[in-house]
Amino acid sequence: MAPKKQNGFMMFVNEWRNRNAEGRRMTLAEAVYHCGTIWEKMDTQQRGPYNSGAKDANAARRDKRESLNGHGQVDKAQREAAKSLMDKAQREAAESLMDKAQREAAESLMDMKRSTERLVLNAKMSHDLENAKFVFVAFNYFTKALTTDVYVPAEFAACEYSLKEGIRSIYSTMIDPGQIIFGQGSDALHNSSTTHDLPLPPNALGEKNMAKLYRNILDYLTKCQGEGKTPIVFTPAENIGMVKSCFRYLECEDDSRDGGGKIEVFDIQYLLFILKKEVMSVAGLNDEKINKFATDAFFKNDFFEFTAGIACQYHEDNDRTKYCTQSMVTRWAYTFTDFMCGDLAITVQPGKHIPAPTKPNYRIISSDASSLDHESSFDSFYSLPGSQVKKESEPEDCSLSSSRLSVASRSSYKPKDHTSFAADLNEMSEFPSLGMRKSSKHHGSAASAQRKWNAGARN
């Protein structure tokens, strides 16, 4: 039964019956009769609340009816209830998806950490920590697809490193992917001009055959790490996704692949942390100060950022050495050396462990006390007794040492074996992608002196 339309008088009757015990004993008809005599004597002001109350009730009823009948819609309250249920369901579905993604990410992170720890611990167990070999890799890319995590690679470098030998070999190549994802031209141009400055396709330089390049990289990794193992490479955590995507990009075009070519990409900063801890332990040093925060800070300082002569020829010539992948992997190797070789009293060889003595490396230290404290705690790591590394100041660099700037991490290493690095590089020349470097630039003392002079003039 549809509810009756309310009026002020009937509201009065209902209220009167609720308030008076005798009213509750009357029938509705009796109450209406009784109340009628009262209602007659009431003026407009007295009737007002009942009349407006009735209007409100009627309006509310109309709304409800319209929502029920008008367009076959469900009641607003029901709608809201349904919506909140759907929201809840969606939220829960989204949360469970996120949970799953997070769980998977957490699991793969744990995997990565365990594998890295195993690599380091195995080397430590066999008393061969200093000869354990690690491969560092870096990619530059032209562009990233807007909606997917597809990166179009532009340059690649890998560096095989051990504490004992420093840089054992370097693989470096520019990449010409032939095309850029449609509509991503300006994005690619922006990315290139602000970082690596490599010419975009169709003018890109370097290897054009992605499948061949991928096989060459796999061959290189196999040569470094041995047959039958899943190759493991290290790159900074924030680049892992990009590096994996670039490998996938190359791999996609390799039809001959037998499926065994998957490359594991791990966090180089976690390796630095674990390796440093174990190096300290092997050396019998107190490692209380070693935590991930401290080793990350050391890595990110990038003390060798301005090292000349370690980038590929293109980036040396175009003054973009910082963004050159070959320079990056080389700097990471120098950073590992700088952080750990002193602990193990390993004799560092310029050009392999640290920059060749062509140019000092500048480190800018902020003048506020807290960061100085921070820095000095790192300094202690490589000035430990037994370290073969000696640091001297070089007076010609004083121009840089204002009150706000300080010069550190200078290379004053005397070359002992000037040929070994070059010999290793030549050995790698069987890789067709290698060889962007003119040999004179690399170890010629004239070129080195020239660079040093240039650097002095620039600064």
Ligand SMILES: [Zn+2]
């Ligand atoms: Zn380069």
